[in-house]
Amino acid sequence: MSLHPALQQVTARIRARSAPTRATYLAIVEQARKSGVARGRVSCTNLAHAFAAEAPRDKIVMREQRQPNVAIVSAYNDMLSAHQPFERFPALIKQAVREVGAVAQFAGGVPAMCDGVTQGQPGMELSLFSRDVIAMSTAIALSHAVFDAVLCLGVCDKIVPGLLIGALQFGHLPVVFVPAGPMTSGMPNDEKSRIRQLHAQGKIDRAALLEAESQSYHGAGTCTFYGTANSNQLLMEVMGLHLPGAAFITPSTPLRDALTAAAARRAAQTSALGSEYIPIAEVVDERTIVNAIVGLLATGGSTNHTIHLVAIARAAGIVIDWDDFDALSNAVPLLTRIYPNGSADVNHFHAAGGCGLLIRELLDAGLLHEDVQTVVGRGLRRYAQEPLLDEGQLGWRDAPAASLDRDVLRPAAEPFSAESGLKILCGNLGRSVIKVSAVKPQHRIVEAPAVVFDEQADLIAAYKRGELNRDFIAVLRFQGPRANGMPELHQLMPTLGSLQDAGHKVALVTDGRMSGASGKVPAAIHLTPEVLCGGPLGKVRDGDLIRLDATTGELDALVDAAEWDAREPAAGDVSAHASGMGRELFGAMRAYASGAEQGASSFGWAPVAAQLQPAEIAA
Incomplete structure (x- = not known):
């Protein structure tokens, strides 16, 4: 071939x-x-x-x-x-x-x-x-x-x-x-996900959640x-x-x-x-x-x-x-x-x-x-x-001549979809990655007001107070490599998944990571440049209309162009992430880390790589 x-x-x-x-x-x-x-x-x-x-x-x-x-x-x-x-x-x-x-x-x-x-x-x-x-x-x-x-x-x-x-x-x-x-194999994955959402909703206690997790990771x-x-x-x-x-x-x-x-x-x-x-x-x-x-x-x-x-x-x-x-x-x-x-x-x-x-x-x-x-x-x-x-x-x-379970593995001539589940989103918010292979088609386009957070714990707390029972796009800032080491934000998925299951249109836009556990909720992640480096996600304010379209690759704040250009990105205070749990020892790595698209590396390769990449990325 x-x-x-x-x-x-x-x-x-x-x-x-x-x-x-x-x-x-x-x-x-x-x-x-x-x-x-x-x-x-x-x-x-x-x-x-x-x-x-x-x-x-x-x-x-x-x-x-x-x-x-x-x-x-x-x-x-x-x-x-x-x-x-x-x-x-x-x-x-x-x-x-x-x-x-x-x-x-x-x-x-x-x-x-x-x-x-x-x-x-x-x-x-x-x-x-x-x-x-x-x-x-x-x-x-x-x-x-x-x-x-x-x-x-x-x-x-x-x-x-x-x-x-x-x-x-x-x-x-x-x-x-x-x-x-x-x-x-332990507890089926769908059942594990269901129990996590029940705990996020406050319907089961910690002991029940721990028992389920122990049956999964056993x-x-x-x-x-x-x-x-x-x-x-x-x-x-x-x-x-x-x-x-x-x-x-x-x-x-x-x-x-x-x-x-x-x-x-x-x-x-x-x-x-x-x-x-x-x-x-x-x-x-x-x-x-x-x-x-x-x-x-x-x-x-x-x-x-x-x-x-x-x-x-x-x-x-x-x-x-x-x-x-x-x-x-x-x-x-x-x-x-x-x-x-x-x-x-x-x-x-x-x-x-x-x-x-x-x-x-x-x-x-x-x-x-x-x-x-x-x-x-x-x-x-x-x-x-x-x-x-x-x-x-x-x-x-x-290897076997044909898949022994076509619900799990299919031939190239009869795929689950003609294109893979990874897309690049671009717009006035920067460049981002989204994985849509687990996102149902009806959830791949979300246009909703922004609710801005600087800590994932604040998003979860807002949910528990009942403030997020509506359509919205969660904007989570200061999660990039230089801000706090770019932690994974998988803990947000049960919360956002519950809101989506309740019929709300929800999505996440962040300069942080979501990892291989990215699931059914549309998540525009790795947004580059990160907010701490002046990335445009820092311009978003509560109530701004955001459009995330994973079918066309669009990620935009629907704000008047003149107003958008006049806004200054949020300054933010990431000092709380500089110490404790050994984080003091990683200050130099945070300071010199390249962007997500350049590998989030602290080895000093980024300047050379940027010179060799397309001009629009280097800019």
Whole structure:
């Protein structure tokens, strides 16, 4: 199947736009590659320190420098259900690489916070910047420069993007991502959502809500709804950074352990000392980034990736923007219905055919670049397979010929909709992202008076006082990266969902995030520029008529042009968000963060990226 014209055009545009920064990145990678075996560049004192605590056999391997040393960088902690299974992985990995004559060392741990725990709390204001901390922690782990390949152990929200951004700075090394898998299915998602709304309405108490939540989040593994964590896992498949089909195998099963061991052996094999050298700089190129965007769009994935993919791409010298997402969104059909875009969870998706079937459908429709490098070799077609154990031996077979549940996963020829569920909104309020795959058509256009808030708690309090039982658009300001770290605002969804169910036309417009849990209420998020930087959302006053039209891509304050131009944006006071819960330590990150469309990054890449983006965005 020939490549879809939209993919050709977007890829060509990205390649041209990225030429200077990509060339610089690849030159740095080549310089590192030419330096030879990492352990050969360090002094005897350095090397002795590096293997001082190793077992005698592993010391010999590291001393002789003929077999690879694989770095393990892990986001393990036992507070995150998704990451608790990683406790067992280092021992599995070390044994697996010994079987092929190599050695592995636990190079470093990276922080891993759970947005589900910090949702609506002050700690959530550290969440987005934890991605950059994770990237830096990954770089610190690998900076010892005694490694020939890398295994990155991570699953959730900012963690996989952070690991990938950090690993890409060592582009001469092979990198394989190792997932832990989702927990088994608990309470059905629709029932969980219903109970949350009942609690928001004051109809059930906290004990009943906690019991429902405990039935939903009940064991080890990733939360099973299709939020950022599971979007991460699907993207690692589409980008060729996992072993094929590894994403959604449940933890602590023989197949999961076999895949972990195989990933370890593969990392050793693809090192410069192995049989097939595949550095990550060759895996992540412009085509891979386009494939990632397509995978996100085709599945109605997390809106967080309109930020994270920008930052990931930039880490490899590639410059993308929301116009690229928008152009591909018009060409890519929606092939899945996974909560919050449907009632099924990722286990249902996996059982219906999963990543293998999805990738094959997209390849056959010309909607993915097939001729790309992956961690298992050239060609994405290998990822149209799924893993299995045959008499204890790991192997792969073709994904099912057809979806086993067409309510969850459909072929490209018969999609749920001809276009994906992600749109870019533009107007006199700025540029914004909206996910409409879970929003019913009758709710995709809202024209109503603004009710302005500066804190999400104030919106919830107004609802509890009975002040929001009407049509309105909630304008929530000072939620961008520089204001307060851009926390997710998912706590607002039960409140707004209840009002929508009561027959009111409601929507949310904010410079904050809503995450992969974005659901049935229209939400224009990531509004750029943010209000603290003079963004026009700061001009909105209570009662202004706002029009949000997700069908035409319009987001406007319907205010007389002369009056609008004369208004000054609100100043706002964000000092309360500068301290407490460790926020003092993140002041520099807030001060230097780029806008959401530039990846909300604190690494100083934004000025270069802005120069290479379309003039209207840079302005």
